[in-house]
Amino acid sequence: MPVSYASGAIPAIHVIHENADWTAPLFDALEARGLPYVDWNMAYGDLALSEAPPQGVFYNRMSASSHTRGNRYAPEVTAGVLAWLEGHGRRVINGRSALNLEISKLVQYPALHHAGLDVPETVAATDAGSLIEAFSRFDGKPVITKHNRAGKGLGVRLFRSRQGLAEYVNSTDFDPSVDGITLVQRYITSPDQTITRVEFIGRKLAYAVRVDTSNGFELCPADVCSLEASTCMADAAPRFAFEVVDGFAESDLGQLLVPRMQTVMADEGLDVAAFEFILDPDGRPYVYDINTNTNYNSDAESRAGVSAMGQLAAYLGDELEARYPAELRRAS
Numbered sequence: 428m429p430v431s432y433a434s435g436a437i438p439a440i441h442v443i444h445e446n447a448d449w450t451a452p453l454f455d456a457l458e459a460r461g462l463p464y465v466d467w468n469m470a471y472g473d474l475a476l477s478e479a480p481p482q483g484v485f486y487n488r489m490s491a492s493s494h495t496r497g498n499r500y501a502p503e504v505t506a507g508v509l510a511w512l513e514g515h516g517r518r519v520i521n522g523r524s525a526l527n528l529e530i531s532k533l534v535q536y537p538a539l540h541h542a543g544l545d546v547p548e549t550v551a552a553t554d555a556g557s558l559i560e561a562f563s564r565f566d567g568k569p570v571i572t573k574h575n576r577a578g579k580g581l582g583v584r585l586f587r588s589r590q591g592l593a594e595y596v597n598s599t600d601f602d603p604s605v606d607g608i609t610l611v612q613r614y615i616t617s618p619d620q621t622i623t624r625v626e627f628i629g630r631k632l633a634y635a636v637r638v639d640t641s642n643g644f645e646l647c648p649a650d651v652c653s654l655e656a657s658t659c660m661a662d663a664a665p666r667f668a669f670e671v672v673d674g675f676a677e678s679d680l681g682q683l684l685v686p687r688m689q690t691v692m693a694d695e696g697l698d699v700a701a702f703e704f705i706l707d708p709d710g711r712p713y714v715y716d717i718n719t720n721t722n723y724n725s726d727a728e729s730r731a732g733v734s735a736m737g738q739l740a741a742y743l744g745d746e747l748e749a750r751y752p753a754e755l756r757r758a759s
């Protein structure tokens with residue numbers, strides 16, 4: 428059931444999600460700007476879909492990892508709600524097409540290829556035999572397994588041998604993807620053990636953040652997900668787990684990747700997204716994940732003097748203002 432923090436008469440920003448922890452920083456940023464919003468937590472409640480939706484703009488933040496919070500069917504019900512909103516001509520930021528990408532890496536990869544971005548070679552498997560057999564397609568080189576519907580690094584494991592993969596797949600440790608599809612992907616060795624996450628708001632580059640992966644693959648940047656130690660002590664000089672990259676937009680990499688990522692956003696109807704890439708030892712970038720439900724790391728942001736949540740709130744406010752100028756003027 429939507430919970431309103433706006434007077435029902437005023438068009439509002441409706442935030443569709445299933446995780447109150449991740450939306451709290453956004454609601455703070457909206458409140459700081461005096462923007463009317465409505466909390467649509469899809470984990471519970473009912474919606475009368477034969478009625479017309481309320482007035483306002485709708486921002487979809489449904490997450491691929493909702494099942495890990497007990498909200499197994501939240502993406503499915505959200506698909507119907509987004510169809511209802513779009514059917515009524517409402518402005519939906521990250522609408523149905525974004526949800527399709529969020530819940531399936533298999534859907535993301537052709538979109539990345541189409542825009543000229545390299546994706547690590549990937550095989551999808553739905554049964555144990557094919558999953559083990561997939562190893563033979565990688566010339567004996569290391570592979571990584573991952574869930575097709577994931578987020579948070581679910582099911583990400585590194586295997587250097589077919590035997591290691593077979594033992595895992597046949598063991599009780601094997602953790603299948605909630606949609607039954609496991610991906611086997613070429614492992615890209617990053618010489619400095621980092622990946623980079625490029626954040627876009629309203630299809631504009633916000634910033635790129637470098638993430639230290641030397642402690643593992645669970646890389647959720649939300650503050651509520653952060654581990655106690657925010658620095659990697661294994662390095663001679665400790666480094667931060669998340670660090671905003673200086674001058675990314677002007678760099679050769681930024682010049683190459685940003686326009687292509689923007690093409691994906693335009694092609695796929697994404698308005699807010701984060702793209703993750705990794706550099707191989709030759710400095711060649713491979714893009715392997717699109718997050719449409721993005722979180723920001725506030726330690727990295729405060730060191731760099733930026734606030735993506737602030738930019739996001741301002742963008743949502745602009746989208747609302749553009750559609751309801753008269754109503755909002757009357758209400759203020």
Ligand SMILES: Nc1ncnc2c1ncn2[C@@H]1O[C@H](COP(=O)(O)OP(=O)(O)O)[C@@H](O)[C@H]1O
Pocket residue numbers: 547571573577578579580581583612613614615616622640643644645646703705715716
């Ligand atoms: N092909 C790969 N080569 C090397 N590391 C990878 C590869 N794919 C994923 N990883 C590592 O695992 C993390 C999680 O994988 P990702 O595809 O982003 O899944 P999720 O959707 O769960 O975030 C990545 O951020 C990266 O550190």
Ligand SMILES: [Mg+2]
Pocket residue numbers: 578579580646703716
């Ligand atoms: Mg990821």
